[in-house]
Amino acid sequence: MQFTALAAAVAFAVLPSALAANWDVAVGPNNQFAYSPTTITPAVGDTVTFTFMSRNHSATTTDFNNPCPPPPGGLGPGAFDTGFHSATTGDQPVVVVTIEDTDPHFVSCMQAAGAHCRLGMTLAINPTADQTYEQFLANALAD
Numbered sequence: 001m002q003f004t005a006l007a008a009a010v011a012f013a014v015l016p017s018a019l020a021a022n023w024d025v026a027v028g029p030n031n032q033f034a035y036s037p038t039t040i041t042p043a044v045g046d047t048v049t050f051t052f053m054s055r056n057h058s059a060t061t062t063d064f065n066n067p068c069p070p071p072p073g074g075l076g077p078g079a080f081d082t083g084f085h086s087a088t089t090g091d092q093p094v095v096v097v098t099i100e101d102t103d104p105h106f107v108s109c110m111q112a113a114g115a116h117c118r119l120g121m122t123l124a125i126n127p128t129a130d131q132t133y134e135q136f137l138a139n140a141l142a143d
């Protein structure tokens, strides 16, 4: 009986990491000012792997209404900032971020004082009915 309870406790302890998923996001695929995909819906503890595929970009949390440029370090609780990474054909840097909450987070690129952001380089993490990816993109294009 006691052995069974212990085994169950050990199994439960490893459950969260066993269930954590990874979300792959390409940064600048095909030389575009874009992330792909543009929306992801990670759970707490999931990871996001950003692969920098062209030019020199960042993935930085920013304000939904006034996205461009994102502030260095990112914005608010759950903020993150990959920093700038420059890619060449032979060198595609990878940055892994662990998601700490399920609040909506909106991501863009800090490069060129927000110029990439205003070209629509945008990613929504757990967008909501009130804060959609489409509206975030529209806000960036108009910023």
Ligand SMILES: *[C@@H]1O[C@H](CO)[C@@H](O)[C@H](O)[C@H]1NC(C)=O
Residues within 6 Å of the ligand: 056, 084, 085, 086, 111, 112
């Ligand atoms: C990438 O961009 C940042 C910000 O503009 C700049 O400081 C850095 O030197 C650039 N890196 C390369 C390798 O060009």
Ligand SMILES: [Cu+2]
Residues within 6 Å of the ligand: 056, 057, 058, 109, 110, 111, 116, 117, 121
């Ligand atoms: Cu960029």
